[in-house]
Amino acid sequence: MRKCGYVAIIGKPNAGKSTLMNAFLEYDLSIVNRKAQTTRNKILGIHTENNIQIVFIDTPGLFEPKYELQKFMMTELKSSFNEADMVLHLIDVSEFNIAELKSIEEKFRKEFKGKKRIIVLNKIDLVQQDDVMSRIIQLKEEFGFETIIPVSAKEEFNLGEVKREITDNLPVSEFFFDEEILTDKPEKFFVAEIIRQKILELYQDEVPYSVYVDIVEFIERKESKDYINAEIVLERESQKVIFIGRSGEKIKTLGRAARESIEKFLKKEVYLKLFVKVRKDWRKDKRFLREAFKQ
Ligand SMILES: Nc1nc2c(ncn2[C@@H]2O[C@H](COP(=O)(O)OP(=O)(O)OP(=O)(O)O)[C@@H](O)[C@H]2O)c(=O)[nH]1
Ligand SMILES: [Mg+2]
Numbered sequence: 350m351r352k353c354g355y356v357a358i359i360g361k362p363n364a365g366k367s368t369l370m371n372a373f374l375e376y377d378l379s380i381v382n383r384k385a386q387t388t389r390n391k392i393l394g395i396h397t398e399n400n401i402q403i404v405f406i407d408t409p410g411l412f413e414p415k416y417e418l419q420k421f422m423m424t425e426l427k428s429s430f431n432e433a434d435m436v437l438h439l440i441d442v443s444e445f446n447i448a449e450l451k452s453i454e455e456k457f458r459k460e461f462k463g464k465k466r467i468i469v470l471n472k473i474d475l476v477q478q479d480d481v482m483s484r485i486i487q488l489k490e491e492f493g494f495e496t497i498i499p500v501s502a503k504e505e506f507n508l509g510e511v512k513r514e515i516t517d518n519l520p521v522s523e524f525f526f527d528e529e530i531l532t533d534k535p536e537k538f539f540v541a542e543i544i545r546q547k548i549l550e551l552y553q554d555e556v557p558y559s560v561y562v563d564i565v566e567f568i569e570r571k572e573s574k575d576y577i578n579a580e581i582v583l584e585r586e587s588q589k590v591i592f593i594g595r596s597g598e599k600i601k602t603l604g605r606a607a608r609e610s611i612e613k614f615l616k617k618e619v620y621l622k623l624f625v626k627v628r629k630d631w632r633k634d635k636r637f638l639r640e641a642f643k644q
Contacts, residue, residue, distance in 0.1 A: 351401070351402070351522065352516065352521055353403075353520070353525055354404065356406065357429040358406065358407055359411060359437070360410065360440060361410050361412070361441065361449075361453075362409075363387075363441065365471045366408065367380065367388055368503055369508075370392075371394075374405070376531065378531065378539075379394065386409065386558065387549065388407055390422075391425040391428065391429045392407045392534060394531065397528045401516055403512075403516075408425060408426045409423075411426065411453060411456075418631075421638055430457075437515070438467065440470050440471065442470045442472050442484055443472045451491075454492060468496060469498050470484060470498065471500055473500065481499050496514055498510050498514065540564055540577060540615075541579065543614060544623075547606045548581075560581060560582065562581055565578045565579065565580050565624075574618040575617060577619050577621050582626055582627070583625065583628075584629065584630055584631055584632065585627060585630075593625060600623060600625070
């Protein structure tokens with residue numbers, strides 16, 4: 350008897366959703382960063398083991414959308430709810446805020462209704478054990494949650510418990526994907542994400558948030574290195590100067606770091622060309638976003 354289903358991983362920005370999915374997959378598929386709002390698209394991570402296939406959906410964090418890009422991120426989140434058989438709701442125990450949780454319950458009442466929800470209390474490595482216990486009691490009393498599992502996604506602590514709970518509640522079904530498939534997104538998507546990850550690591554303030562990475566060309570070549578031409582789209586001319594750095598040293602560092610990471614991902618050498626351009630306020634530009642994020 351086989352079991353298979355979609356499990357949406359939801360929660361506030363920075364709760365550790367992508368870290369948790371990667372830990373289950375035993376592979377760094379989704380980018381992780383200490384800055385909030387790292388994940389922009391929903392990303393499937395498919396875990397197949399014996400007779401079980403869990404299709405995780407990593408989602409952008411829950412928030413109040415302020416501009417068009419965030420509205421797009423919210424659409425991604427809402428459609429993940431629709432697809433999901435089950436919801437893993439991540440709560441960062443080190444940033445515990447009961448008022449905020451109440452407003453999330455209110456806001457997503459419709460989406461949560463009738464769905465099996467597993468509450469995962471993450472980052473327990475950051476607090477005292479007593480705090481974890483009192484938070485669990487508080488969550489039970491306040492919301493009546495049945496299943497609350499304390500974990501550390503980063504230290505891979507207690508994840509077996511989460512997997513067991515998911516497996517118990519998974520519908521009986523044939524697999525949706527071939528057993529060796531890991532995700533729904535093409536290689537090109539992850540190449541752009543790797544570049545964005547390096548940008549998140551290297552740049553401060555608004556810059557990483559103002560970046561869109563577009564893989565304009567990706568040419569696989571048998572006799573020589575693959576050729577990748579990536580366009581880095583910024584929002585303002587002033588960001589371009591910061592991005593490139595004095596005599597181009599910053600973008601060179603970025604190019605080197607991104608290339609090394611892409612080569613690890615593709616398991617082959619690549620020639621990476623980065624080109625910086627400005628598209629004014631692209632995060633507010635519906636037309637740009639429709640084109641950029643079309644599936
Ligand atoms: N100490 C600790 N840090 C964690 C844990 N899980 C995740 N983190 C860190 O929290 C930060 C955010 O992790 P992500 O996985 O990017 O969080 P996310 O929920 O996907 O964030 P968004 O994509 O921005 O919504 C990173 O710096 C992680 O290393 C944990 O269990 N313990
Ligand atoms: Mg994420």
